[in-house]
Amino acid sequence: MIKNILFDIDDTLFPTTEFSSLARKNALNAMIGMGLDACYDDLNHRLNAIIHTKGSNYQKHFDVLCRELHMRNPARYVAAAIAAYHDTKTAIQPFPTVPLTLLKLRQSRHRLYVATNGNPTKQWDKLIRLRIGLYFEDVFVSEEVGSEKGPAFYRKVLKAIGAKPAECVMVGDREDVDIWPAKEIGMHTVRMLAGRHIAIPTRADASIRDISELPAVLHHL
Amino acid sequence: MIKNILFDIDDTLFPTTEFSSLARKNALNAMIGMGLDACYDDLNHRLNAIIHTKGSNYQKHFDVLCRELHMRNPARYVAAAIAAYHDTKTAIQPFPTVPLTLLKLRQSRHRLYVATNGNPTKQWDKLIRLRIGLYFEDVFVSEEVGSEKGPAFYRKVLKAIGAKPAECVMVGDREDVDIWPAKEIGMHTVRMLAGRHIAIPTRADASIRDISELPAVLHHL
Numbered sequence: 001m002i003k004n005i006l007f008d009i010d011d012t013l014f015p016t017t018e019f020s021s022l023a024r025k026n027a028l029n030a031m032i033g034m035g036l037d038a039c040y041d042d043l044n045h046r047l048n049a050i051i052h053t054k055g056s057n058y059q060k061h062f063d064v065l066c067r068e069l070h071m072r073n074p075a076r077y078v079a080a081a082i083a084a085y086h087d088t089k090t091a092i093q094p095f096p097t098v099p100l101t102l103l104k105l106r107q108s109r110h111r112l113y114v115a116t117n118g119n120p121t122k123q124w125d126k127l128i129r130l131r132i133g134l135y136f137e138d139v140f141v142s143e144e145v146g147s148e149k150g151p152a153f154y155r156k157v158l159k160a161i162g163a164k165p166a167e168c169v170m171v172g173d174r175e176d177v178d179i180w181p182a183k184e185i186g187m188h189t190v191r192m193l194a195g196r197h198i199a200i201p202t203r204a205d206a207s208i209r210d211i212s213e214l215p216a217v218l219h220h221l
Numbered sequence: 222m223i224k225n226i227l228f229d230i231d232d233t234l235f236p237t238t239e240f241s242s243l244a245r246k247n248a249l250n251a252m253i254g255m256g257l258d259a260c261y262d263d264l265n266h267r268l269n270a271i272i273h274t275k276g277s278n279y280q281k282h283f284d285v286l287c288r289e290l291h292m293r294n295p296a297r298y299v300a301a302a303i304a305a306y307h308d309t310k311t312a313i314q315p316f317p318t319v320p321l322t323l324l325k326l327r328q329s330r331h332r333l334y335v336a337t338n339g340n341p342t343k344q345w346d347k348l349i350r351l352r353i354g355l356y357f358e359d360v361f362v363s364e365e366v367g368s369e370k371g372p373a374f375y376r377k378v379l380k381a382i383g384a385k386p387a388e389c390v391m392v393g394d395r396e397d398v399d400i401w402p403a404k405e406i407g408m409h410t411v412r413m414l415a416g417r418h419i420a421i422p423t424r425a426d427a428s429i430r431d432i433s434e435l436p437a438v439l440h441h442l
Binding site: 123 | 303344355
């Protein structure tokens with residue numbers, strides 16, 4: 001009998017891949033709107049290379065881009081890019097069926113949790129922007145828990161909530177951090193098919209394309 | 222004959238003092254809305270003390286506040302505070318008569334500049350949010366210029382724009398960084414009476430309570 005549901009955030013509760021790509025597009029267009037004399041495709045190509053090299057959590061992508069273009073006073077372009085990027089991030093929306101599904105799961109007496117990698121303040125910012133933070137009993141973020149999402153992380157989370165693996169299901173889009181380590185310690189698993197990892201095959205107990213399928217799937221685990 | 226007008230940003234082009242105070246209020250209320258069991262007045266008292274000690278440009282006011290309250294997992298409260306703070310900052314508006322006045326001054330063939338202390342990206346962010354960035358020929362921010370607003374700063378700015386002091390007026394709300402150093406090097410000066418320095422007496426050539434008074438004032442300098 002499943003009592004506890006653990007959710008990943010990115011590409012599980014909201015379309016992260018889509019919003020990131022839109023945020024970058026809006027940022028580059030804002031630089032052009034501020035008078036930067038460059039073509040969008042060239043900027044986009046450079047930005048993707050910078051993100052690839054520096055990682056997506058690096059804070060100075062647009063500064064590096066301006067440096068590559070040898071700009072003398074880049075602040076106006078960096079500020080325009082960051083403002084547009086943040087405005088897009090501020091407007092993130094959950095997958096449309098998420099709020100109602102979370103409410104139904106609360107009504108069916110399930111206890112809901114978040115289990116996510118990353119920085120606690122950044123991950124909480126998403127829950128606040130998505131306006132779903134209050135649905136969860138607790139939120140476990142790797143930096144606070146003290147390990148990235150692997151078997152040890154899930155053991156610590158289950159200990160903290162006082163639950164056995166067989167009473168819990170992990171719902172997430174990534175095979176490597178959501179499905180296999182949860183499965184490894186004996187939890188149930190549901191793979192969300194969304195985002196840039198969508199094509200990777202799954203060993204999860206079930207897979208869904210929309211979170212609204214979850215209540216029905218729980219009955220068969 | 223005045224050809225060039227230099228504007229300060231904070232409390233000259235938009236009501237900075239008012240928005241900062243609103244942003245902090247919204248941030249504290251968001252922490253309470255997230256379930257923080259504390260009273261607003263106590264939080265506000267603590268936050269003001271932290272801002273006083275750490276300075277207003279410090280990035281971790283809300284983290285320190287949570288530490289003072291001995292919270293174990295503060296990320297949700299910090300994230301709620303920061304989101305509300307940023308949402309307020311994102312919504313900054315110029316003093317109502319600013320856009321039309323800038324447009325009129327452009328039509329009367331004046332060249333408009335910004336001269337401001339601070340971080341270039343943060344100051345540009347304000348111009349972008351206020352949607353007035355494109356009115357200015359150039360923007361001079363102390364960190365880029367290489368000195369804080371004093372006589373040397375204004376000398377560098379005038380050299381960069383190729384103007385003599387007598388052809389320029391500085392418009393700002395602060396006697397110490399806007400009026401006296403500009404006056405010191407022979408520029409005209411107009412004091413904007415707004416914000417938390419409003420009561421400090423002025424030696425400026427003229428003072429105004431609304432930026433729309435500026436075109437008329439220019440004729441008498």
